[in-house]
Amino acid sequence: MSLWLDVARVATALNVLLLLGLSYVWLRNYMQFRSKHTLGLSVFALLLLGENAVALYVYSWDELLSVWFATAVPPEAWHAMLALHILEFFALSFLLWATWD
Template sequence: MNSWILAAQAATAVTLLLLSVLVVVWGKNYRQIRSRQTLGILVFAVILLIENGFAFYVYSLDPVLSVWFSEQVPNGPWVAMAAFHVLEAVAVAFLTYVTLD
């Protein structure tokens, strides 16, 4: 298996974990505050969580697509996909840090 695939899978898994934390925190905040801004960031986090869950499923668990991605997709696109997933994980990690501080 390609190391770029592993990087994308790991970054997606980390992002899923961090987004789950954010959804819980922002969900509690929305229940207390009832602010439209809090609802907006909660909905954003849920949609991003769904997107990352789908990406993780496709990269790792789907019996057809995960094999296709690991065997048929050349390194060039994987470098780009892994880079974007890593950047997203860093951004969500920073957002989680700021939220929990």
């Protein structure tokens, strides 16, 4: 089960890094253009960053929940959660590529 936990940690850590990059670009654009579109993208990135930061904290450092995730969560649930983390990684990667271009 620890393999699933390690993969979840890596996926959420990568998502945090991608969201930091997106937040930087979108907040910089908002400061320059002051448009609702860039504000919306910035808020979206910051909220999703918060969600991934909490997930990373729970998977890695929370004394109660990290043990529970490592020992009591059924494999089917891990497969579903990992699929979401990995799909999110690819979606954010594409979004970062399109934004940075």
